[in-house]
Amino acid sequence: MTATLTEHVTTEAKRAIRRPIVALDAGNRSTQWIDPLLNVRTIPSVIKTLEPWEEAEPDENSVLVETIEVVDGEQRYSERFILGAEAQIQKGTPAYEVNKCELAKRLVYAALEPMPGQNTVIVECLRVALPDARNKDNVALLQQLEGVHEFERNGERIYASIRQVQPMDETRSAYRFARANNLLKSPKSVNGILDLGGGTGIGRLYSGSGTLQRQADVVLPGTYALAQRINAALMHVTSESQSLSLIMDAIADGSFTIGTTGRGFAGIFPKCRDAWLEDIRGKLRTAWGSYLAELGEVLIIGGSAPLAKPIEESTNGRFRIAEDPQNISVRGMVL
Secondary structure (H helix, E strand, C coil), rough: CCCHHHHHHCCCHHHHEEEEEEEEEEEECCCEEECCCCEEEECCCCCEEECCCCCCCCCCCCCEEEEEEEEEEEEEEEEEEEHHHHHCCCCCCCCCCHHHHHHHHHHHHHCCCCCCCCCEEEEEEEEEEECCCCHHHHHHHHHHCEEEEEEEEECEEEEEEEECCEEEEHHHHHHHHHHCCCCCCCCEEEEEEEECCCCCEEEEEECCCCCCCCHHEEECHHHHHHHHHHHHHHHHCCCCCCCHHHHHHHHHHHCCCCCCCCCCCCCEEEEEEHHHHHHHHHHHHHHHHCCCCCCEEEEEEEHHHHHHHHHHHHCCCEEEECCCCCHHHHCCCCC
């Protein structure tokens, strides 16, 4: 495929293969996008680069990618990798161990899906969630995605053209979704979004006009920090360090059992969780102290939002876990 291929597609065909907005929220624990049929897709944020002799099969929670480059007029495969659950099984690299923007440049292939029956997609705007969309270096990295891409996705040849990459501040899309769907009782007040993720969390405040109050930004410990607390507590009993990734998996699925070891931590989990939440509360009090008198509500979102139920109860719902908390951000990205 050349950079001018889509210029020769008819106007009628362009309408069929055109996607106005494609959203990618590549978090530390999970990567989300909205497919052409408007379904939210979620896979683990793990990548495994495959050697020529290694095998991997895609499934509903994994995406197999083979990128193609042209050298001296000849096409050749330049890289093969698996994303998601299969990458996790094959001991791939999790997002929280690498540069998030560099990883997003590869995770984006999961989101570049044509409509069923098509093999070409024209993306007018690719929106990518970033901790801070003002970071020029990160924005420049992502803008390298603009242009034409030819690759294989789960064994099917795909031709994708990305016209524009638009970074979006994390939490902004969730706030936008909340306003659009009347989820805030006092929309004219200062309201907050508390996003509890895997590697880190983030708390942000927005004025009634929707302006982000940058001075109130606060980075918070994610479930990685909770897993570290649990691991430290277990070491007093086992004298062995456990896989933090498996501890986070056990928290997420509610089993509180580490992998297939049979080693559980249900008994120590409440105490560790409460200490983790108190750390979050303390950081929020420090960062948001001058806003508390005028604060309306704080929506708690993210994959770890259900763990904050004690905060919701102690604040009588002023801090409130959003409905479908894991998907609210990516849904807001296409508004």
